[in-house]
Amino acid sequence: MPELPEIETITRKLRDRLDLRSVENITLRRKDLRYPMPVKLIQNLVGKKILHVRRRSKYVVIDLSENFSLIVHLGMSGRLFFTDKIAPLNKHDHVLFDFDSGLHLRLRDPRRFGMLDVCTTSELNQHKLFKDLGPEPLEKDFNAEAFFKITKKSLSPIKSVIMNAKHVVGVGNIYASEALFMAGIRPTRRSSTLSKNQVMALCASIKQVLTQSISDGGTTFRDYVDANGSPGLHQLSLKVYGQEGKNCSVCTSRIKSMVLGQRSTYYCPLCQK
DNA sequence: CGGGCGGCCTGGAGGC
């Protein structure tokens, strides 16, 4: 479900209300999402105070007192949202968090592709799921100079390269198609054949698409909502994703779709070379 | 080693 802009939006909403709250109770209604949950470690968080809420890649990271960090991934269908404690439980409400002053947060994840883990704050970057992550696309270390070294070496389609978290994190299936459209590059284009100028355009497009979507509060294509239950608006600005058969916003041709790397992929056959 | 794809899950949509 969520890509970088959606996780960033959720992270900001969580930060607004969680900073300096104490954890009063955690209820695990299911102990197996994508991985078995570390139940004891999670229960260790009770009584701890939240120091900071941040995002790394598509993970929400909640730093707590005594060097604890809670890692949450929402997979394809996960939601992390505040609600009334007395709100009826959904069968997929797997984890319930109670904070001081009655604040109540739930993790709902029908497909259970999400995950939850606890580690020490100081060792987060050595965590199995974090140690091989590439740069954040909105940071300076993701730039055309560095990325060109990567694109030059890969024989894969460029869409697969920008969706590979080893190379750059946070670019999922929607924004990969959108960024490639904006840069005028065909998703199937062999990475190593891109010119430096094209890689510059692609880097800029990735940054621009993600930044715009964050300011729109993310894309609600099916069912994404933020931590306050509000949908995003960026679906109104999508140029190719899900637009098969519609007229291209730039030229006269119709948007096409195909399957690439097992994922649906959208492009304009005229604008993208 | 890089790259390709199977599999993990549930639910909604659409065809018959």
Add this chain to the structure above:
DNA sequence: TGCCTCCAGGCCGCCC
């Protein structure tokens, strides 16, 4: 109404 197939915003792990 039911059943069946396909599809979905992610990503690890196994295979070649």
